[in-house]
Amino acid sequence: METVDAVVMSGPGRPLERRSFAAPRAEAGGAVLEMVASEVCGTDVHQHHGHLAGVPYPVIPGHVSVGRVLETGGPLLDLEGQPIAAGRLVSFYDVFRICGKCWHCLVAKAGTRCPSRRVYGITTSADEGLLGGWAERIELKPGVRVLPLPEGVEVEDFMGGGCGLPTGFHAVERAGISLGDTVVVQGSGPVGLSALAFAQLAGALRVLVVGAPAARLEAARRLGAEDTIDVLEATDPAARVRFVRERTGGRGADVVIEASGNPQAVVEGLEMVRDAGRYVVVGQYTDAGDAALNPHRHLNRNHVTLLGCWGYEYTHLHRATQMLARHKSRFPFRSLISREYRLAQAGEALADMERLAVVKALIRP
Numbered sequence: 001m002e003t004v005d006a007v008v009m010s011g012p013g014r015p016l017e018r019r020s021f022a023a024p025r026a027e028a029g030g031a032v033l034e035m036v037a038s039e040v041c042g043t044d045v046h047q048h049h050g051h052l053a054g055v056p057y058p059v060i061p062g063h064v065s066v067g068r069v070l071e072t073g074g075p076l077l078d079l080e081g082q083p084i085a086a087g088r089l090v091s092f093y094d095v096f097r098i099c100g101k102c103w104h105c106l107v108a109k110a111g112t113r114c115p116s117r118r119v120y121g122i123t124t125s126a127d128e129g130l131l132g133g134w135a136e137r138i139e140l141k142p143g144v145r146v147l148p149l150p151e152g153v154e155v156e157d158f159m160g161g162g163c164g165l166p167t168g169f170h171a172v173e174r175a176g177i178s179l180g181d182t183v184v185v186q187g188s189g190p191v192g193l194s195a196l197a198f199a200q201l202a203g204a205l206r207v208l209v210v211g212a213p214a215a216r217l218e219a220a221r222r223l224g225a226e227d228t229i230d231v232l233e234a235t236d237p238a239a240r241v242r243f244v245r246e247r248t249g250g251r252g253a254d255v256v257i258e259a260s261g262n263p264q265a266v267v268e269g270l271e272m273v274r275d276a277g278r279y280v281v282v283g284q285y286t287d288a289g290d291a292a293l294n295p296h297r298h299l300n301r302n303h304v305t306l307l308g309c310w311g312y313e314y315t316h317l318h319r320a321t322q323m324l325a326r327h328k329s330r331f332p333f334r335s336l337i338s339r340e341y342r343l344a345q346a347g348e349a350l351a352d353m354e355r356l357a358v359v360k361a362l363i364r365p
């Protein structure tokens with residue numbers, strides 16, 4: 001029997017394991033990919049610490065990936081109705097089984113909150129098959145939305161942004177940026193860096209980035225940040241608020257996007273936004289604790305619009321990828337890839353991501 005290898009996270013805090021699986025065959029309406037590149041992101045680190053609710057360990061991590069189509073279960077079409085043949089380089093929407101018929105889907109129109117929703121590498125168990133990217137092959141279930149990489153977009157261009165691309169894109173869409181706005185992005189990981197790029201395409205006059213460490217802030221400047229402040233150097237939150245206010249006539253930024261993962265950043269960000277400005281929280285993907293707001297000062301009196309942003313829909317992945325194809329020379333996401341690791345080095349990749357030694361880390365078979 002032909003077998004393929006995958007890396008399995010068997011439980012919180014447990015060392016990663018290498019396991020062999022029977023080589024999958026494509027189900028009707030599905031496909032099997034030969035993995036080309038997957039990513040390591042902050043989510044994988046949280047998952048390894050058991051900070052994500054509802055993870056059905058053992059899991060094969062890796063939610064956003066690129067692969068080559070090995071086999072399809074019958075004709076597989078892209079959204080334009082064009083066939084996706086074996087050999088094609090594709091990514092896919094890592095979320096599947098959004099049901100389209102529940103209260104969340106039909107009444108609230110909040111597909112990212114559909115209770116049936118599953119996510120590759122996060123809410124899929126290794127007992128169900130190769131449903132994560134840290135594997136030699138990936139099984140695409142029927143109904144998984146396959147996205148061929150557009151003409152001119154190479155694996156590294158796409159994976160340099162990875163899951164940050166659609167997440168940052170969604171946050172920018174939520175932010176409703178107007179032409180000429182000054183935007184602050186809190187956090188300089190892949191989500192923050194993607195939000196920085198898309199905010200400029202959405203018409204921001206300038207974007208300021210509050211983050212760390214230095215290599216990530218350098219990347220922010222490469223992607224067009226007008227100015228950056230390092231939270232490891234400017235350790236006083238008041239100094240960081242001053243940094244923003246000094247650059248906005250004392251008023252604060254029109255839009256602030258939080259992509260840091262630190263609950264205290266939300267309080268700080270509400271000090272950075274101008275009266276009647278907009279604030280989007282996208283970085284609190286795991287429950288990292290509470291933060292105390294002053295409802296009078298932070299919300300009511302300053303007349304701010306405060307928005308949450310959970311996950312992303314296929315539309316965000318699709319449009320973010322199209323925008324990347326058009327603007328990749330201006331926004332060189334591939335330059336964010338600090339290092340590539342083989343499957344056998346996945347543990348090392350996870351440790352490097354945790355101590356922020358890398359901006360983006362790729363896993364290769």
Ligand SMILES: [Zn+2]
Nearest residue numbers: 099102105114
């Ligand atoms: Zn639903």
Ligand SMILES: [Zn+2]
Nearest residue numbers: 041042043163
């Ligand atoms: Zn991710």
